Amino acid sequence: MGSLWSTFASDDVRNAFVMGGVVIALLSLKNTVELAKKKQSSDLVFAGRNDKDFAGGISALKRRREAGSIRELAFARNYGQPDAVSVSYILNYFEAVSVGVSQKIYDESILKENYCGTVVKIWAYASDYVLELRKVQDNHAIYKNLQRMAERWGSPAKPRWKVRLPLVRSER
Structure with missing residues (x-):
């Protein structure tokens, strides 16, 4: 019994146990951070579903785009208009989401x-407005993160293989 105790009491064994504990703690911390990111991302998605300004922003953006009047919202004389406020709200919302994704605050796969x-269409509808706003304000960084995320999400990855299903003909 004495030799067993002396084996566990040796410095090498104690150091191995300490290192094992450190590894387990680090893995646990990493897992906790990943779960927190996923929860925050899910909370963000659910909060957006009940947000009337969110839905109003998308509606205003679509309405202005279809009417061909989206660019005029970029001019100072239109900043206070309800549609300008709604469009700014939805673009600011997704700019904040895209910053959170790029800073690894949110889990991109859940948000995607x-x-x-939604993000790809919002960028398609708003790009003329954003480009005009960048010119008017002489600031080429406006909604840059949103643009990058929309372009990244909007280009689907090419499949590595094609599945070919046999043609089935029905007999009558």
Whole structure:
């Protein structure tokens, strides 16, 4: 029994146990951070579903785009208009989301699954407005993160293989 105790009491064994504990603690911390990012991303998605300004911003953006009057919102005389406020709200919302994604605050895969089509369409509808706003304000960084995310999400990855299904003919 004495030799077993002396084996566990040796410095090498104690150091190995300490290192094992450190590794387990680091893995646990990493897992906790990943789960927190996923929870924050899910909370963000659910909060957006109940936000009337969110829905209003998308509606205003679509309405202005279809009317061909989206660019005029970029001029100072139109800043206070309800549509300008709504469009700014939705663009600011997704700019903040895109910054959170680029800073690794949010889990991009969860947000992409929920918002991919929305982000790509918002950028398609708003790009003329944003480009005009950048000129008017002489600031080429306006909504840059949103643009990058929309372009990244809007270019689907090419499949590495094609699945070919056999043609089935029905007999009558």
